[in-house]
Amino acid sequence: MPAFYHSFLNLVFIGIIALFPVVNPIGSAFITSPYFSGLSRAEKRRAVGKITLYAFLICSVSLFAGHWILALFGISIPVIQLAGGIMICKMGWEFLSSDQKTADSSQVMDTEQPSSGYRHIAGKLFYPITFPVTTGAGTISVLFTLSAHSESVSRPDYYLNMVAILVSVLVMCLLIYIFYLNTKSIIHFLGTNGENIVNRISAFLIFCVGLQIATTGIKVLFKI
DSSP: OHHHHHHHHHHHHHHHHHHHHHHOHHHHHHHHGGGGTTOOHHHHHHHHHHHHHHHHHHHHHHHHHHHHHHHHHTOOHHHHHHHHHHHHHHHHHHHHTOTTHHHHHHHHHHHSOTTHHHHHHHTTIIIIIIIIIISOHHHHHHHHHHHHHHHTSOHHHHHHHHHHHHHHHHHHHHHHHHHHHHHHHHHHHTHHHHHHHHHHHHHHHHHHHHHHHHHHHHHHHTTO
């Protein structure tokens, strides 16, 4: 029994190590923070809760049925990387070019009802915040790799591996919830100028991350 727990914990640790760089809950929290600028604490908690749920569902579907879904539509991982990279680049460019964002946000908070902030962001919680920013092509690729490895072992080990990967996904979702919910406090600690700087740097990083993902997809597609 101790050997079983040791093997299970080892698999959970491997899953966390594999998923953390591609999910990057800390970096993603700073990248998505501009979306939450007009929300109250309760609205942000509600929004982050939905993002966490969506992230878990994407990871679970990718883990158990991702291969069949891609095969059904004839889509490859490099194509997902390229398309997702383009979408992230577009989002980063919009943030970089929105000079009136702060003024517009303050006007919205003064003239609209408190719940309007959540209504404004509700349609963006899945796309683009959850997918492809929080759980994108990199996350799906890692989950495909982990599930493919699980299929090559015996049936008891397969169930053990899949449960361990699910636990790893739950840990990542917990980190997403914690960092997404509390990033604004860190930014406020930096002050108004610090917040603007972080938002601009985050927008630039969004563009760079999207460009990197798209480049990776292009390299694989054209075998560069």
